[in-house]
Amino acid sequence: MSKLFDQIKIGLDESLEEQLQWLDPGFGTYRVLKKSIDARTSTPHWVYRVETYGPNEKPETQEFSLAKIKAQLAHKPIIVGAGPAGLFTALRLVERGISCVLFEQGSVAPERMKAIAAYWRYGNLSSTNNVCFGEGGAGLYSDGKLITRIKSPHIPYVLNRLVKFGAPEEIQYLSNPHVGSDKIRKVIPPLREFLKSQGCEIHFDTPVKKVLFKGNKTTGVLLQDGRSFSSDRVILCTGHSAIGILEELAKDSVFIEGKSFAIGLRIEHPQKDINQIQYKTYAEHPALGAANYRLAAHDKKTGVGVYSFCMCPGGYVISSGTEADGIVSNGMSNYKRNSPYANAAIVVSVDHQQSFGNDAFAGLKLRKELEQKAKAEVTAQGGTKQMPSQSVLGFLNMKNAPLMATSSPSGIVPARLDKLLPVDITKNLVQALERFNRSMPGFISQKAQLIGVETRTSCPVRVTRDPESYQSITHSGLYPAGEGAGYAGGITSAAVDGVRIAEAIVSECE
Ligand SMILES: Cc1cc2nc3c(=O)[nH]c(=O)nc-3n(C[C@H](O)[C@H](O)[C@H](O)COP(=O)(O)OP(=O)(O)OC[C@H]3O[C@@H](n4cnc5c(N)ncnc54)[C@H](O)[C@@H]3O)c2cc1C
Numbered sequence: 106m107s108k109l110f111d112q113i114k115i116g117l118d119e120s121l122e123e124q125l126q127w128l129d130p131g132f133g134t135y136r137v138l139k140k141s142i143d144a145r146t147s148t149p150h151w152v153y154r155v156e157t158y159g160p161n162e163k164p165e166t167q168e169f170s171l172a173k174i175k176a177q178l179a180h181k182p183i184i185v186g187a188g189p190a191g192l193f194t195a196l197r198l199v200e201r202g203i204s205c206v207l208f209e210q211g212s213v214a215p216e217r218m219k220a221i222a223a224y225w226r227y228g229n230l231s232s233t234n235n236v237c238f239g240e241g242g243a244g245l246y247s248d249g250k251l252i253t254r255i256k257s258p259h260i261p262y263v264l265n266r267l268v269k270f271g272a273p274e275e276i277q278y279l280s281n282p283h284v285g286s287d288k289i290r291k292v293i294p295p296l297r298e299f300l301k302s303q304g305c306e307i308h309f310d311t312p313v314k315k316v317l318f319k320g321n322k323t324t325g326v327l328l329q330d331g332r333s334f335s336s337d338r339v340i341l342c343t344g345h346s347a348i349g350i351l352e353e354l355a356k357d358s359v360f361i362e363g364k365s366f367a368i369g370l371r372i373e374h375p376q377k378d379i380n381q382i383q384y385k386t387y388a389e390h391p392a393l394g395a396a397n398y399r400l401a402a403h404d405k406k407t408g409v410g411v412y413s414f415c416m417c418p419g420g421y422v423i424s425s426g427t428e429a430d431g432i433v434s435n436g437m438s439n440y441k442r443n444s445p446y447a448n449a450a451i452v453v454s455v456d457h458q459q460s461f462g463n464d465a466f467a468g469l470k471l472r473k474e475l476e477q478k479a480k481a482e483v484t485a486q487g488g489t490k491q492m493p494s495q496s497v498l499g500f501l502n503m504k505n506a507p508l509m510a511t512s513s514p515s516g517i518v519p520a521r522l523d524k525l526l527p528v529d530i531t532k533n534l535v536q537a538l539e540r541f542n543r544s545m546p547g548f549i550s551q552k553a554q555l556i557g558v559e560t561r562t563s564c565p566v567r568v569t570r571d572p573e574s575y576q577s578i579t580h581s582g583l584y585p586a587g588e589g590a591g592y593a594g595g596i597t598s599a600a601v602d603g604v605r606i607a608e609a610i611v612s613e614c615e
Contacts, residue, residue: 411533
């Protein structure tokens, strides 16, 4: 019989196994379910949740064996987009016995990675292979944090399959799983080969121009190259950066609504400084990894929230736009989180209804405008591939100030980010930074700088779907899925959304 021990406190130099001998003498094996650092006291310590097993026992892992159905479909379901949502829709469909067709505008991961390197090195942005587009979607160049706020019975299945295709096993039981960009990239090729072997027909380098409808029924897709493919089921998994296909849907009167989102800047500190703030005298302790933080401020009067997002300890700030005339910042890290920098987005919430009323595409327009301003600023400073940046002190004092070194592979150029953002956003960021500095003294420092613009934290529109059938509320056979449709916000939640859609299709076919 396994035994569960929660809140086990272990000093940085103490041994967990020794402690377990006290708690469960003669235990055979154990697994760590949760490990966090408590740095609030003067002596930081680990806090563990552990399951122990008897000498002849083994931790159980669920296999999630799925029953295949015998479906007689006139046409295979079509999936658009090979990000986490599209790949997991395809995976679940084939595992349930339904063949499908997947179109991805970008290339297979290795080709895509060459294009990203060329962008960061020379500034040549490919419109189909970049940090958001190509096999693996935005997830492939992400920070690889797999934590999600959603609750779903499909989460363990998603994590199990990621492990099956090469992710570290620990993601199945750690409460704060992180794979890093380097490890997530290794998962994608075996997943692709498995899909192909199970009857998923994959077309890379094949952008879909639009979904085809007859009246309000889905009939297939039209590709950018003029070919069309028929199907009465199209699953749209195009992510938060594919605007063209959303505009096409709007032309066909598919119901799309505006959605609240957040915009701001990315802040970068030397990781040592964040370790110092969080771990104090223990900052250099070899047992402690790169420290992280989570910050939030909420103005009760205005309802505006400012918060840290996608914090990447030991990470890199990366240029992650998809259009040549715009610049977007984001962050990533590798599994070991060992770059000498820490970064996080600091973003301000934008309430869609309050800011734009019923103009569904207004958030997207604002986003584009800011990204273009960022690019224009870089060009004005003589830059080509760099991102605009301002020291935190320069931003707070609204003046030019020298920049420091950065983790960004494409570099930075000086810019007045305080002037580039809308006045209200700048004001909210200034107030929040001052507040954050009170809860984390040293957060505002001479060595901290801001890099812009952080505009793609989520999708500012939603292709509204029926909660039961998962189909568009206006067009049957269209299944909006993942982050681009406004139904997910991260790798795990997008993958889970794909599984939900696949299961909805399975139950229609059973
Ligand atoms: C730099 C970065 C770091 C991130 N870090 C994290 C993190 O640590 N943890 C986390 O949970 N999330 C992170 N995210 C967010 C996460 O990656 C996304 O939430 C997730 O990938 C969304 O999945 P999706 O499948 O809905 O869309 P996407 O991953 O965006 O995939 C959409 C796919 O559709 C394709 N496509 C678009 N239009 C067409 C078309 N017309 N025809 C054919 N194909 C098309 C695109 O090329 C793309 O491959 C990060 C994102 C970025 C950019």
